[in-house]
Amino acid sequence: MAVGHVVALLIPHGWSEAAGITEHTYRVTAVALGTVAGVCTLGGLAVLVCRRRTVGPVFSATTHNDKLMYVMLTLALVLGLTATADANIAGAGYDYRTTVSPWFRSIFSFRPDPALMSGLPLLSQLHVLSAPALFAVWPFTRLAHLLTAPLGYLTRPYIVYRSRDAQLGARPPRRGWERVR
Numbered sequence: 001m002a003v004g005h006v007v008a009l010l011i012p013h014g015w016s017e018a019a020g021i022t023e024h025t026y027r028v029t030a031v032a033l034g035t036v037a038g039v040c041t042l043g044g045l046a047v048l049v050c051r052r053r054t055v056g057p058v059f060s061a062t063t064h065n066d067k068l069m070y071v072m073l074t075l076a077l078v079l080g081l082t083a084t085a086d087a088n089i090a091g092a093g094y095d096y097r098t099t100v101s102p103w104f105r106s107i108f109s110f111r112p113d114p115a116l117m118s119g120l121p122l123l124s125q126l127h128v129l130s131a132p133a134l135f136a137v138w139p140f141t142r143l144a145h146l147l148t149a150p151l152g153y154l155t156r157p158y159i160v161y162r163s164r165d166a167q168l169g170a171r172p173p174r175r176g177w178e179r180v181r
């Protein structure tokens with residue numbers, strides 16, 4: 001799905017036509033692959049949320065921000081899927097590569113052109129709005145793990161864990177092996 005969005009948003013319309021991919025082929029492929037990927041993501045999310053709610057220690061480690069993030073992630077996914085179904089499966093479709101994509105690129109050239117988005121179906125507008133809302137909470141939730149790799153683990157020193165119990169097991173500690181506090 002992420003790859004699909006990168007291709008749809010960043011690769012200009014003319015490039016795929018120059019490569020011989022017609023608008024119809026592009027749209028059918030994008031809708032089919034995007035819908036399958038979106039439904040799979042939603043299924044994976046449901047499994048993870050279920051585990052987070054039912055496994056005690058995992059639930060205890062879940063913050064309010066995490067819960068908000070799950071709602072926003074679900075919203076972005078559901079709005080994306082319903083916008084696609086509404087516009088491209090139930091409706092005649094609109095070309096997001098001449099509206100959403102140039103608008104998205106216009107943000108990065110510091111000349112945002114909101115007029116490009118004004119004719120979009122409401123569900124699509126809501127989907128596009130749901131994304132920056134999700135991005136805003138992203139770094140303050142568990143989703144931050146998507147942007148970090150624990151490379152330091154490879155070089156950090158071992159962590160020595162010591163029990164707080166005065167005595168481990170029934171046998172008193174041998175001389176020279178007294179506990180350090």
Ligand code: HEM
Pocket residue numbers: 001004005009030031033034035037038039073076077078079080081083084087088096100104123124125127128131132134
């Ligand atoms: C700036 C960010 C984003 C933009 C501009 C964007 C734009 C779009 C567009 C134009 C569509 C086609 C549906 C339609 O006709 O409206 C779509 C579909 C979809 N989006 Fe996004 N989206 C963004 C971020 C996200 C995020 C963060 C998620 C999920 C976490 C997401 C999930 C989906 C899903 C599941 C679909 C339906 C399947 C598909 O067509 O790929 N999108 N998005």
